[in-house]
Amino acid sequence: xxxxxxxxxxxxxxxxxxxxAPYLLPTVVxxxxxxxxxxxxxxxxxxxxLLLGSAGAGFTLAAQVDRIGPRRAARLGLAxxxxxxxxxxxxxxxxxxxxxxVLGGFGSGTATAVAAAGIAGxxxxxxxxxxxxxxxxxxxxxxxxxxxxxxGGHALPFAAIAGAAVLVAPVTVWLPEGTxxxxxxxxxxxxxxxxxxxxxxxxxxxxxxxxxxxxxxSGRIGLTQAGLSEVxxxxxxxxxxxxxxxxxTAAGALGSxxxxxxxxxxxxxxxxxxxxxxxxxxxxxxxxAGEILWNALYPVVLSxxxxxxxxxxxxxxxxxxxxxxxxxxxxxGPVTGSVLSEATGYRGMGLxxxxxxxxxxxxxxxxxxxxxxxPLVPGSIRRRGGAPAAVLAATSAPSTALLPQLGAPEQEIxxxxxxxxxxxxxAAFGLARPxxxx
Numbered sequence: 001x002x003x004x005x006x007x008x009x010x011x012x013x014x015x016x017x018x019x020x021a022p023y024l025l026p027t028v029v030x031x032x033x034x035x036x037x038x039x040x041x042x043x044x045x046x047x048x049x050l051l052l053g054s055a056g057a058g059f060t061l062a063a064q065v066d067r068i069g070p071r072r073a074a075r076l077g078l079a080x081x082x083x084x085x086x087x088x089x090x091x092x093x094x095x096x097x098x099x100x101x102v103l104g105g106f107g108s109g110t111a112t113a114v115a116a117a118g119i120a121g122x123x124x125x126x127x128x129x130x131x132x133x134x135x136x137x138x139x140x141x142x143x144x145x146x147x148x149x150x151x152g153g154h155a156l157p158f159a160a161i162a163g164a165a166v167l168v169a170p171v172t173v174w175l176p177e178g179t180x181x182x183x184x185x186x187x188x189x190x191x192x193x194x195x196x197x198x199x200x201x202x203x204x205x206x207x208x209x210x211x212x213x214x215x216x217x218s219g220r221i222g223l224t225q226a227g228l229s230e231v232x233x234x235x236x237x238x239x240x241x242x243x244x245x246x247x248x249t250a251a252g253a254l255g256s257x258x259x260x261x262x263x264x265x266x267x268x269x270x271x272x273x274x275x276x277x278x279x280x281x282x283x284x285x286x287x288x289a290g291e292i293l294w295n296a297l298y299p300v301v302l303s304x305x306x307x308x309x310x311x312x313x314x315x316x317x318x319x320x321x322x323x324x325x326x327x328x329x330x331x332x333g334p335v336t337g338s339v340l341s342e343a344t345g346y347r348g349m350g351l352x353x354x355x356x357x358x359x360x361x362x363x364x365x366x367x368x369x370x371x372x373x374x375p376l377v378p379g380s381i382r383r384r385g386g387a388p389a390a391v392l393a394a395t396s397a398p399s400t401a402l403l404p405q406l407g408a409p410e411q412e413i414x415x416x417x418x419x420x421x422x423x424x425x426x427a428a429f430g431l432a433r434p435x436x437x438x
Contacts (some may be wrong), residue, residue: 006112008128010174011118014074015132016139017081017168020111020161021105022051022330023140026215027147028157029334035154036094044216044334046098050105051331054237058116058324071175073347074114080107081083081165091159097154104161108428109327111165116306116323117316118175120365125319126260127308133299133306135356137248139164141241148234187277196371197309197318203360207268208232208326210353210360211298212333214275217341219347221279225346226287236288243296260304265365268356272357279350302326308368342392 021028025047034042057077065073084104088097118130147156192196222228222236254263271294278290309322340349 006171006174007118007176008122008131010074010171011115011122011128012131012135013168013171013198014078014111014175015115015119016127016135017078017161017164018054018108018110019081019132019136020139020164021054021085021108022327024143024157024161025051025134025212025330026219027144028154029110030219031152031154031157032097036097038094041338042230044338045379046101048331048335049098049417050101050108051104051327053102054109054112055324055331058320058327059108060111061110061113061320067321069177070114070118071172071177073110074175075169077107077110077114077380078169080104080110082107082162082169085158085165085216089162100158102327104158105237105336107165108161109324111168112323112327113320114175115218116310116319119306120310120316120319121314122310125310126303127252129310130248130303133303133332134245134248134252137241137244137299141238141245143389144241145189145238191400192315193371195310196367197312197321199323199363200305200309200312200318200367203364204309204322205325205329206356206360207305207364208329208419209332209336210275210329210356211271212330213337213340213349213353214278214294216334216337218278221281221346222291226281228282228284232284236284236291239288240291240295244299247296247298247300248303251303259368260308261302261365261368262368264301264308264368265361267297267304268361268364271297271301272354272361276350276354279353280347304368305364310369312371359383 028050029047030039032046036043038046042263061068061073081104082108084100084102086100088100088104090098091097115132119125119132123127143157143160147160150156211236218237219233222233223230228236251263274290274294274297276290277286278294281287281290306319306323310316310319312318339350340352344352
C-alpha cells in the first residue's frame with residue numbers, strides 16, 4: 001500500500017501531465033499554423049480535436065478507473081501521450097500530426113481521469129486540486145519562457161508534453177495497483193447527486209468555453225485593438241501566467257475558510273468583468289490589467305470547482321465527468337471566440353461572454369451552497385471538516401460496514417424502564433453501596 005504523501009505526489013504529477021496540453025494550446029496552435037503552413041482555422045481545428053480526444057477519454061473512463069486499476073490506467077494514458085505527441089513532434093505530414101494529436105489527447109484525458117478520481121478520494125480534495133493546478137501552472141509557465149529560445153516549429157511543444165509523460169511514468173508505482181474494494185472506494189451504486197452533478201457539468205462546460213473563447217483571440221485583441229507589439233504581448237502573457245501561480249497559491253492558503261459558494265460565485269463575476277475589460281481594451285494598460293487579473297482569478301475559481309465536483313462523489317465519478325466537460329468547453333472555446341468576434345467585433349464578443357459567465361455563475365453557486373459538503377450517509381456531520389469529513393465517513397474502512405445505507409429504514413427506539421426510588425435506581429445501575437443493598 002503506497003504511503004499517503006507518495007500517493008498524493010503521484011496524483012499531482014499525473015494531474016500536471018494530463019493538463020499540460022490544454023495549458024500549452026495557444027503555442028501548439030500557433031506553431032502548427034506557422035510550421036506546417038496551416039491556416040489559423042485549420043490549426044485551431046487540430047487543437048480542438050486534441051482536446052476533444054481528451055474529453056472523450058474522460059467521459060469514457062468516468063466510472064471505469066476503479067475497475068481497470070489506477071496504476072494500469074495511468075500507465076496506459078502516459079504511454080498514449082508519449083507515443084501520440086512523440087509522433088506528432090517527429091513528422092511534418094499533417095495526417096500523422098493530427099493522428100498523433102488525437103492519440104496524445106486521449107492519453108492526456110486518461111491521465112487526468114485517473115488523477116481526478118484519486119483526488120476525489122483524498123481527505124481534502126480542494127488542497128490536492130490546488131497543488132495540481134499550482135504544479136501545471138509552474139510547468140506551463142516555465143515552458144512558455146523556455147520554448148521561444150529553443151527555436152520554432154511545431155515539434156518542440158509536442159515533444160515537451162511527451163517528455164512530461166515519460167518523466168511522470170515512474171511515479172505511477174505509488175498508485176494503487178488493482179481494483180479497489182467497496183471499503184476503500186465508498187458505497188457502490190448509482191452516481192450520487194445526479195441533478196447537482198449534471199448542472200455543475202453543464203455549467204462548467206459553458207464556463208470553460210467562455211474563458212477559452214477570449215483566450216483564443218487575446219493575441220489578436222492585443223495586437224490589433226490594444227496596439228501592443230509582439231514582444232510586449234509576450235511579456236503581458238508571461239506576467240499573466242505568473243499571476244496565475246499567485247492565484248493558485250492564494251487559493252491554497254484560503255482553503256475552505258469562505259466555503260465554496262463565495263469563491264465560485266464572486267470569482268466568476270469578477271472574471272466576467274475582466275473579460276469585458278480585456279475585450280474592450282483600446283490601449284496597453286487596460287489590456288494588460290484585464291489579462292493579468294483574469295489569469296489570477298481563473299485558477300482560483302477552477303480549483304474550487306474541481307474540489308466541488310470531487311465532494312459530490314468520493315469515488316471520483318463526478319470529478320472525472322466535470323473535468324471532461326471542462327475539456328470539452330476548452331475545445332469549443334477558440335471556435336466560439338472566432339465566430340463571435342467576426343460577427344459582433346471584440347467588444348460585442350466580450351459582452352456576450354460576460355453575460356454567459358454571469359448566467360452560469362448562478363447554478364454553480366447554487367450547487368456549491370446546497371450540494372457541497374452534504375454527508376454521504378444518513379444523519380448530519382456537524383463538526384468542522386464539512387465535505388472532507390463526509391468523504392472520510394464514507395471511505396473509512398472500520399466504520400463503513402457499520403453505517404446504514406442511504407435510504408435504509410430507521411431503527412425503532414426500544415424504551416428501557418428505569419426503576420424509581422433512590423435505592424432501587426442505584427442498584428439498577430450497579431452504583432449502590434453494600435450498606436444500601438442491605
